Structures are given as structure tokens and as C-alpha cells.
């Protein structure tokens with residue numbers, strides 16, 4: 001027999017001693033909830049038997065109330081499926097009657113509204129730019145910056161691992177895990193980082209986090225106080241700035257050039273900063289690889305200033321043309337670097353899985369902070385990922401994707417060169433899944449990105465990556481999701497759009513810089 005699913009039991013406070021009959025109490029409660037939209041059109045209602053049991057009353061008043069609600073069109077019955085809030089309840093009826101359904105406590109009264117107490121929120125909520133969805137961060141397809149080739153992901157393997165762990169989990173896996181995360185996964189990550197990224201680590205230093213974003217947040221909370229100064233790259237990753245703003249830190253914008261963060265400029269601006277947030281392997285968004293000299297200079301400054309370096313190594317698995325560049329952390333002899341990595345680029349961003357390598361003497365402080373934030377990373381994905389890495393699927397997937405993205409990157413660089421006749425300089429094509437192009441000053445990149453999105457070209461504007469006054473317009477162009485053979489046509493579409501809009505004048509990077 002087909003099982004009929006059951007809806008949630010609503011909050012109905014029945015009073016057996018009240019003068020109002022029980023069926024009327026049930027009827028009134030449902031009607032009020034429908035009119036106030038606490039119960040939505042089409043929502044499943046529990047069976048009369050289930051509700052009677054829940055309310056600890058006989059089934060008869062519930063049957064009477066349901067019959068009345070059905071007769072008046074608030075409910076509808078679907079054979080074999082159950083009873084639902086009527087999906088055709090006209091909006092007008094609901095709107096007209098909503099007022100009537102408002103209880104005195106919820107109904108606004110002129111005087112009460114005027115004298116309502118202040119609804120104060122923390123100052124930091126206004127210091128971080130408001131969350132808003134810009135189309136290019138959500139759109140899927142040509143030029144989307146953080147979109148890996150989802151269609152190339154080994155779902156067969158992934159789903160069999162999900163089944164393996166979802167079907168018969170051991171009881172202890174269902175209980176709270178520790179703040180550092182699954183031991184097996186930390187060991188697997190540790191082996192990977194030592195071998196492929198030259199990171200010095202032991203599993204006891206690896207914390208599993210919800211993407212690099214959480215790693216940045218834990219680091220800021222564990223290492224910085226309100227008012228602490230921290231260096232960030234200019235231009236740089238805006239979500240690092242958001243973390244620091246939320247923590248009440250003072251942001252020191254340090255310019256980047258072809259060698260990465262300009263450490264000497266950082267020292268000039270604020271020698272005593274408490275931390276530097278950098279992406280030395282592939283600076284975001286201009287793509288520089290930090291030179292060896294700058295790396296040593298940065299490490300030396302950190303040791304002298306007693307500062308911390310937070311190394312965001314978000315996409316260096318994909319390096320083309322040259323040997324992989326080892327992580328900065330591997331060069332550090334004074335345990336000044338917190339290393340941060342993510343699976344968002346190599347697997348997929350919705351996984352929300354990342355990791356950090358914490359200097360040994362700081363582990364306790366990081367664990368304390370993390371434990372106050374959440375109680376660890378979900379078990380299932382950790383278990384699946386540990387198998388995925390241990391069984392060699394991760395290494396194989398990265399190897400396959402490196403070849404694929406290498407072709408896509410070459411196609412993009414070549415198409416830009418051909419279509420723009422060498423007038424656009426392509427930056428950062430040595431690694432990762434995007435390139436950057438700078439456009440002439442005066443180009444309205446944000447405005448153009450909105451126009452492009454309407455044509456399903458998901459270019460990200462460059463100017464919002466700057467926080468200071470001297471924002472350069474340009475585009476950040478992802479190539480991960482577009483097959484090499486289609487790249488030319490997408491670049492031609494972009495070129496045509498720019499040509500059509502004649503957008504090469506006016507003030508650049510104006511409105512809507514922060515997104």
C-alpha cells in the first residue's frame with residue numbers, strides 16, 4: 001500500500017474546559033493560520049488521526065473541523081495523497097482576511113508603533129557591505145569565475161561513497177565530532193599537503209572547516225582583537241575584507257604588483273600590523289605568483305613584527321606551464337603562517353569543505369574559538385571525502401581537470417589575443433580557473449557586467465576587488481566551465497557587447513563597487 005506522507009502538526013492550544021467546542025477551536029486555529037500565511041497554499045496537513053493523537057483529543061472534533069474547512073474551501077483533499085491547504089485560495093481573500101486574523105498582540109496600533117523601543121543591532125552589521133546577489137556570482141556558464149566543470153565530476157564514484165557512508169553509519173559517527181574534524185580526513189589532507197604543496201604539517205594541526213571562508217573567520221577571531229591592523233592585498237578578495245570588518249579590525253590596503261603583495265609598502269603603511277592575509281600562489285584577482293624574494297621578505301617581517309600570515313591557497317592545484325610552486329608555509333621556519341585550502345575549486349563550492357594548517361602552539365586557541373562558533377563539520381561529507389582522497393580519486397580528478405582546464409585556459413587566452421588584437425593584457429593565466437584583464441580607465445565595468453549577465457555572459461567586474469580610491473576597471477573571466485571549442489564564440493559575444501555599448505568613457509568603478 002502506498003504510504004501517505006504526513007504534514008507537520010500545527011501549534012493548536014486546545015482547551016478542554018473552554019466554552020468553545022473542540023471542533024471550533026481546531027477550525028479557528030487552522031483558519032487563522034491560513035489567513036496569516038503561517039500555513040502556505042498547497043501545504044500538507046496531518047491526518048485527522050495524527051492530529052487527534054498529537055492534541056490528545058478524540059478524533060471526532062478533528063473530523064468535524066476538517067469537514068468544515070474542506071466545505072469552505074480552506075482545505076482540499078487529494079485522493080491517495082492526503083489533505084492540503086487549498087492551493088487556489090485567492091490572494092485577495094487571504095489579503096482581505098489577514099487583518100481579521102491578526103491577534104491583538106500582532107496587530108500594529110498607531111500609538112504602539114510610534115513609541116516602539118529601538119531595535120538595535122550590532123555596529124558590525126553596518127560595517128560589512130550588505131549581502132546582495134550580483135548576477136555574475138550566481139550565473140552558470142560562460143566566464144563564471146568560481147564554476148568548475150561540474151559535468152566532468154565523477155558523480156558515480158561520489159554517489160557510491162555517499163551510499164557507503166549514508167546507509168549503515170556507525171553509531172559514533174552520528175554523534176558530535178570534535179572541533180578539528182574527522183581524523184581520517186585530516187590524515188588524508190596532511191599527506192596530500194606535504195606531498196603536493198610542500199606544507200610542513202601533522203594531522204594534529206589540520207582543522208576541517210566549512211570552506212576557506214570559515215578558516216579566514218576562525219583565524220581572525222583567534223589571532224586579532226578589535227582594532228588590530230591587518231594587511232590585505234589591494235586589489236584583493238573582498239570576502240577577506242568582510243571577515244576583518246566583521247571582526248572590527250583596521251584594514252591596511254597593501255598594493256600588489258607582478259611579484260605579489262608589495263611587502264615594503266606594507267611596512268611603510270603599517271609596520272606593526274598583527275597579520276597579513278595573502279594569496280601568494282595565485283593572487284586574487286590579478287593572478288601574480290609571489291616571488292621568492294617577497295616571500296622571504298614577508299616571513300622576515302612577520303617574525304620581526306610578531307605578526308601572523310594567513311596564506312589563502314585557494315586554487316594552486318591548477319598550475320599550467322610551470323612546476324607547481326610550493327606553499328609559503330613550507331618556507332616558514334618560525335611557525336608564523338596559518339595555511340588555508342579549499343575543495344571549492346577542485347570539487348565543488350556547495351560542498352563547503354576546506355581545511356587549515358595551524359601552527360602547533362596555536363591549535364588550542366583555534367579549537368577554543370571554533371568550538372564557540374559551531375560544533376564541527378558534518379560527518380557524511382568528511383567520511384566521503386576521506387575515502388575519495390584515500391582511494392586515489394582526488395589525485396586522479398585533479399590530474400584530469402588540470403589537462404582540461406589547461407586547454408580551456410589556452411583557448412581563452414588565444415581568443416582574447418585574437419579578438420582584441422593583442423590590446424588586452426591577460427593577467428594570471430599561469431594558474432587557477434580564471435584570468436583578469438584590465439580595461440582603460442573610464443570603462444564602466446560594473447555596468448557592463450550587468451549588461452553581460454543579461455546575455456548570460458557571467459563576467460565579474462574588476463573594480464569591486466579594490467577598496468581604495470585607485471580602482472582599475474576590468475574583468476575577471478572564468479574558464480573552468482566553458483569547453484575549449486566554444487571559447488572563441490563566447491569571447492566574440494563579449495567583444496560585440498562591449499562594442500555595441502560604446503562603453504569606453506565616463507567614470508569607472510563608480511556606483512555599486514562593493515557587492
Ligand SMILES: Cc1ncc(COP(=O)(O)O)c(C=O)c1O
Nearest residue numbers: 146211212213237284314342344
Ligand atoms: C581568493 C579566494 N579565496 C578563497 C576562495 C574559496 O572560498 P571557499 O572555500 O569559502 O568557497 C575563493 C573563491 O572564489 C577565492 O577567490
